[in-house]
Amino acid sequence: MFENLTKNFTDLFEKIRKRGKFTKHLSKDSLKRVRDLLIDSDVSVLVAKKIVQKIEKEISKRKIYESFNPDKNFVKIVQKVLVQIIGEKFDPIRLSKNEDLIILMVGSKGSGKTTTTAKLGRVLRETYNKKVLLASTDVLRPAAFEQLKKLSSF
Numbered sequence: 453m454f455e456n457l458t459k460n461f462t463d464l465f466e467k468i469r470k471r472g473k474f475t476k477h478l479s480k481d482s483l484k485r486v487r488d489l490l491i492d493s494d495v496s497v498l499v500a501k502k503i504v505q506k507i508e509k510e511i512s513k514r515k516i517y518e519s520f521n522p523d524k525n526f527v528k529i530v531q532k533v534l535v536q537i538i539g540e541k542f543d544p545i546r547l548s549k550n551e552d553l554i555i556l557m558v559g560s561k562g563s564g565k566t567t568t569t570a571k572l573g574r575v576l577r578e579t580y581n582k583k584v585l586l587a588s589t590d591v592l593r594p595a596a597f598e599q600l601k602k603l604s605s606f
Contacts, residue, residue, distance in 0.1 A: 457493040461534075464489065465527045474516075474523035483507060486530060494563055506533045547580055566596050570603035 464485055471478060483504050490500035507530055516525040547553060557565040566588070573584040574601065586604050590596035 457489065459482060460492070461486075461530070462491045468523050471523070474526060476517060479511065479517075479522075479526060482526065494560060501567075502532060506536075512526060545576075545580065545584065547576075553582075566590075566599050567603060570600060573604050 464482065468474065468478070470481055486507065487500045487504045490503060491497055495503075505571050510529045510533060511526065514525060514529065516522045516529070519525050559565045567585060573586050576582040577584045584604075586600055588597040588600045
């Protein structure tokens with residue numbers, strides 16, 4: 453999810469920089485695009501709207517249209533708000549030594565659950581030296597079992 457989101461935001465920021473003069477109208481279009489990118493990346497509509505509201509509040513607080521480089525300030529504000537929400541640092545997984553851990557992966561169709569499950573299994577095995585059991589319960593997509601088997605053969 454983050455790789456795709458990063459690429460999409462990078463593309464958006466590049467377009468903003470190339471547009472020339474950054475106006476309130478372009479800002480509204482760009483904010484709509486930010487919201488759409490978040491929703492396309494499976495961020496809930498409510499959360500996406502709250503993120504955009506935070507960005508709008510920061511824009512009006514900083515009065516970016518009066519600044520020398522409003523386009524750069526817009527990009528900085530979007531990045532700042534996203535980092536505040538997502539977090540700036542990586543927190544390692546905290547696992548108990550003596551207890552089993554069950555992780556249930558839930559998400560919309562095609563969102564990468566099977567691939568992420570295999571990657572998570574690999575991280576748990578290689579980084580945390582854990583025994584991993586992956587099970588596919590997707591009865592609507594029998595190929596998920598084969599995909600999980602292939603991806604998890606580490």
